[in-house]
Amino acid sequence: MIPYSQVVEQLEEEKPKIYTLNSIRVATFIFGPLAAGYLVSQNYKAFNQKDKSTTTWIIAVVALIAIIGLAVITSNTERFPRFIFPLAYAWGTFLLVQKFQGEQMKEHFATGGKTFTIWRALLAGLICLIVTLVAIFLILLMIPGALDE
Numbered sequence: 001m002i003p004y005s006q007v008v009e010q011l012e013e014e015k016p017k018i019y020t021l022n023s024i025r026v027a028t029f030i031f032g033p034l035a036a037g038y039l040v041s042q043n044y045k046a047f048n049q050k051d052k053s054t055t056t057w058i059i060a061v062v063a064l065i066a067i068i069g070l071a072v073i074t075s076n077t078e079r080f081p082r083f084i085f086p087l088a089y090a091w092g093t094f095l096l097v098q099k100f101q102g103e104q105m106k107e108h109f110a111t112g113g114k115t116f117t118i119w120r121a122l123l124a125g126l127i128c129l130i131v132t133l134v135a136i137f138l139i140l141l142m143i144p145g146a147l148d149e
Contacts, residue, residue: 015108015111015112015113015114016045016046016113017046017113017114017115017116018042018043018046018047018105018108018113018114018115018116019039019040019042019043019115019116019120019121020105020115020116020118021094021097021098021102021105022118023039023115023116023117023118023121024036024039024040024093024094024097024121025090025091025093025094026090026118026121026122027039027118027121027122027124027125028089028090028093028094028125029086029087029089029090030086030122030125031122031125031126031128031129032064032067032086032089032125032128032129032132033060033063033064033067033089033093034060034061034064034128034129034131034132035121035124035125035128035129036060036063036089036090036093037056037057037059037060037061037063037128038060038124038125038128039121039124039125040056040060040093040097040101041053041054041056041057041060043097043101043104043105044056044101046108047101047104047108052100063089064132067085067089068136070085071085
């Protein structure tokens with residue numbers, strides 16, 4: 001028989017880490033909706049909800065397209081504060097994660113579940129931002145005259 005303490009240690013080792021609400025909010029504010037999509041998606045995978053992980057990516061890409069569209073539309077507006085978009089999608093993401101993953105997060109923490117550091121969330125966000133900028137640049141390269149001026 002395996003001693004109880006070894007069983008507990010094995011269970012703790014097998015329990016996946018998740019990103020905290022604060023890590024998700026900060027990385028989303030700084031790096032954009034794709035960062036939110038990645039972090040929330042990873043949490044769903046940790047909670048064994050891979051179908052919701054895919055849905056999260058779709059929502060993140062649609063949100064990114066909508067935000068870029070709104071940014072282009074409002075770019076000629078002189079008195080429109082630019083910080084509104086990051087604030088809106090960061091708080092929106094925070095509220096959605098709190099609603100859809102909040103209970104699972106509380107349960108995870110109550111059972112001694114571990115979290116990733118905010119530094120890992122920021123690194124993931126930086127990578128997502130780089131991917132976003134490369135994608136935008138490639139799209140602009142395909143549009144004739146888009147980079148001329």
